Amino acid sequence: MRDILWLIRNTLSSTFRQKKNIIMYLCLPLIGIFVAILAYGGEQPMTLHIGVASHDQSYITDDTIKFLNDLDNVKITKINDSEVQDKITSGALDGVITFKSGYSGSVLNGDPGHIQITSIKGAQVTSFVKSYLYRYIDNISAIAKAAGGDQAAFKTMYHGFQGTGFKLKAHSLADTSKNKDMAYQTIGFLIMIMLMSAGNLSEIILLEKENRTYFRLLSSPINARKYIFSNIVVNMIVMTAQILITLTVMTTIFHIDINVPFWEAAGVMLIFALIAIGLSLVTVAFSNSRSAASGLQNLIVMPTVMLSGCFWPVEVMPESVQKIADFLPQRWALDTLTKLQDGDVSHIYLNIMILFAFAIAFFLIAIYKFGRNNDTRNFV
Known part of the structure; x- marks a missing residue:
């Protein structure tokens, strides 16, 4: 045990003796928070500026315009026909509604x-307006059909529709979707950094083989198992620090609500840390130099990170690509956190078991390959 502790302390001190490693391992994961804030933090409710040109002098038309004016996030401006094109093309108005004679x-x-x-912004504007306006018009038209041409009956029902006898109180609720998007973006970036960090820390094994330090250590009471185990512990220490720092800064400094208890999110990420370590040991076991390990790591990490949806929701990708993502551990880690955010715990244990299965599989492959590497004396 003393030998393992000495190896851990020696690896940590030699790694963090260089200030650039402190920035790379402990500060770089925080960049994901700033990226998420830039991507989602500046979103504000959009107000549509709609112009109204009316050629139908009727109380029904006036009430329809009043209905539009009462909509949230919609500002109505009355204009003339001659102003329509100029207001639309200049961007002063998002759209224009024209009530023609006979409406x-x-x-x-x-x-x-x-x-x-009329709008040059397309469905972004027209769909929103139509969803409310057409429903309102259909309700009035239904009343007219029910009246059967009886004007007195129509006016009675119409005034009853306009002056409803119940009161509605509105309460604003916090929009959690933005926080979920920001948390998703940050965790996705953290996953990428964890994979890269594990790869760099595991490459220390190859570095010390190249420097012949590894063989000098094995000539002492330290054996290969103790050496590899100490590297795994160093990896876990560094990635635990990355997880705790990132989640703490997210929740306490930037007040990003991840909608998951802190320790649940940390627990899922610690399981993924085991996966990252196992994968990094696999790349080291199949490499005979640091350059080969680095190239193999880049070949594995970046494509899988993108395919698994760490940078964008996997739902926006083609269905064939989504099926590939189901075979990637990053996808299962993100899916586990998403289910925890949504309160869907019915299949959470299956997700956890799959994550552990990935970790065990990678460690077994690494152990097998390390056991088959009998040419260490010729390592260059």
Whole structure:
């Protein structure tokens, strides 16, 4: 045990003696937080500026305009026909709604028409307006059909519709979707850094073989198992620090609510740390030099990180690519955190078992390959 502790202390001191390693291992994971804030932190509710040109003088038209004016995030401006093109092309208005002559008559006849929506921003504007406006018009048209041409009955039902007898109280709820997106982006970046850090720390084995330090150590009471185990412990110490620092800065300094208890999120990431270490040992076991290990690491880490959805939601990728992502541990780590955020714990134990299965598989492959490497004396 004393030998292992000496190896751990010696590896940590030699690694963090260089200030650049402190920045790379402990500060670099925080970049994901700033990227997430830049991507999602500046989003504000959008207010649509809609112009209204009315050629139908009717109380139904006036009430329709009033309905639009009462919508949240919509600002109505009355304009003339001559101003439509100029306001739209200059960007002063997001869209223009024109009520043509005969609009109120078409509504009363049960066949709404004589209304035009103009916008150069497309469905981004028109879909929002249509979803509310057309529903309102359909309700009035349904009342007209129910009245069956009886104007007195229509006005009675219409005024009852306009002046509903119940009160509605609105309470604003915090939008958690933005925090979830920011947490997802940050954790995805942290996963990439953990994989790279594990690879760099495991390459110390190859470095010390190249320097012949490894063989001098094995000539002492220290054996290969103790040496590899000490490297695994160093990896876990560094990645535990990365996880705790990143999650702490997220929640306490930037107040990003990850919607998961701190220790649950840390626990999932610690399981992934085992996967990262196992994968890094596999790359070292199959490499005969640091350059080969570094190239193999880059060949594995970056493509799998992108395919698994660490940089963007996996749902935006083609279905064929999503099936590939199901075979990647990064995807299962992110999926586990997402399920915890959504409160879906029915399959969480399956996710945890799959993550442990990845870790065990990588360690077994590394152990097998290290056991088959009998040419260490010729290592260059």
